[in-house]
Amino acid sequence: MVRKLGILLVVLSVGGILGLLFAAYTPVTELSGPAAHYARHGAEELGSANLVTAVVVTYRGLDTLGEVVVLFLAATVIGLLLRNAGGERGAAGLPPSEILSTGAALLAPLVILLGVFIFLHGHLTPGGGFQGGAVIAVAALLQMLGKPGTRSSGRILHLVESVSGLTYLALGILGIFLAGGFLDNRILDTGIPGRLVSAGAIPIIYSLIGLKVGTELAGILGGLRGEAGGRNLEESPHD
Secondary structure, eight states: OHHHHHHHHHHHHHHHHHHHHHHTOOOOOSOOTHHHHHHHHHHHHHOOSOHHHIIIIIITHHHHHHHHHHHHHHHHHHHHHHHHTTTTSOOOSOOOOHHHHHHHHHHHHHHHHHHHHHHHSTTTSSOOHHHHHHHHHHHHHHHHHHOTTOOOOHHHHHHHHHHHHHHHHHHHHHHHHHSSSTTOGGGSOOOOTTSSSOSTTHHHHHHHHHHHHHHHHHHHHHHHHHHHHHHHHHHGGGO
């Protein structure tokens, strides 16, 4: 009985708080502050037809740098944990079917092409580096499923990831000296909004983000595959 009364009291309290919030809610009909500036002058200042890209990559580029760092730390920690758990042992299990192997071989290049298209056109259409990188990681997953016996080159993944991250940071620093601030895309000509070659350095920045995100996620998937393979090897003698 006391437990039910406690639950009822919590529900009523949460309902009361939500009621007060809804009662005090006033809809915002106009943009104000930085948001108004972004909407009014974003395309003119940065040459990007996609305003979201202009905000994420340039106006709030430090936030994007933080997101990339967080993803890098997550990939590093997962890799260390899987390595300590025995992820270096090879994968084992049933071989893939002919349909899966053939389909993965055919689709993986097309998926990579789609990912590249997404982050190269991030300044024109919805999408960008994070989305394109995730699509590229899907291509890596297809390869792992279609050819589980092959091992991806960790050195190449780490090299691409490191070079992409360092170049991204270098472009950000160049923006401080050559333009108006960190990751300012106007270190290159902004061109005409709506064209592929426009928005200054944003296509290059998004390409670097896409490569970095794609290699980090592919590395995580490779580590997870190695961990699963290690467990299969351990469990197989007891089957």
